[in-house]
Amino acid sequence: MSTLLAFWGTWFPTLLTGFVLSLKVTAVCLALGLPLGLLLALGVRSAGAVVHWISLAVVEIGRGAPALILLQFAYFGLPSAGLTLSSFTAASLALAWTTGAYTSEIIRAGIEAVPHGQREAALAAGLNQADTLWYVILPQGLRVAFPALLGFSILMLQATSLCFTIALPEVVSQAYMVGSNTFHYMPIFLLAALMFAVVCIPATICVSWLERRLGRHAA
Template sequence: MVDGLLVSLEVTGVALFIGIPLGLILALGVQTKSMFARATSIFVVEIGRGAPALILLQFAYYGLPSTGISLTSFAAAAAALSWTTAAYTSEIIRAGLQAVPHGQKEAAVAVGFTSLDALRYVIVPQGLRVAAPALLGFAILMLQATSLCFAIALPELLSQAYMIGTTTFQYLPILLLAGLLYASICIPATILVSSLERRLGRHTA
């Protein structure tokens, strides 16, 4: 069970490591003046948000081999959940960027920053600060979503629990233990997010 929890944490970590930076790129792409970049970004975001994560998981693991691309269950899980993460966090980040007062960019340009430097050093850092609590909250949801990887035979926590249950026929205590293991991570993380929201709220007031 602990090994399964570690796999769940590893998949979550990879999905966030890839998905959040990609989400930032997509958030900027949606707001760019380039028609091609904006249309591409919107397409990627809408597919990632519109398709259930379970469908993306099965597409990556069962669908791609028909095109000659075969992924391990871990790689398929990482790819699918990274796409889901990127799609949802792009909207969170975009909201954070839009929350930065327009005067901040004007002030940066007034002191000699280029538009790109203003974006890199003023807008993005402040926008990510605003978006941080929501991003952390989404990270908790992604840990819970790793239970969907049971469908592609990844040995994560739920898969391990089910395997133990089939050999012992003690499904109730095993599944309760799995729930407690998820809760042991998610509840402290939720408290941390709430604390961060209060702290950032005081600084922005």
């Protein structure tokens, strides 16, 4: 046991550097993907055929293509079209597309969960369509969607482990490098898993608590 702890103590700073990079990629992809998801949700619900079908295509491609394929496309595919991205930029943009596609459906479900009477009441009170959406529908819809969005954010942190395939030195890449140098793969990957667990398990508990609290409040 002492040998394992000594090994972890030696390599923990290396993995911590990679884990911080994973958190940065997660933050950027959420900062880009959540607003994109809102726009796509509104676009899919749009009465305009062009906006509807373009938004739907972006959503379905983002949901249908695995995140790993989008990462490979952004990092290895775009250079053939004359656009070369760093591994961090490629990872952030590819995962932002995945985030936008999936969260658009979460947000759309939240919006559609708002009772139709809320819209009718707002229009009867003299609000126009835009104000009704902004001040009445969205606040209630996003409140319904918030626990699911938080849960998806946890999944995106875990998805950053795929970024080792495009040479991003995140935590899995660092763990693989340490394992290659020391041939102690199980201990180092166990440490990487524990680092994810320290963040993801409390976050998951928080999501469950929010769902129960919001459910009681709605009831």
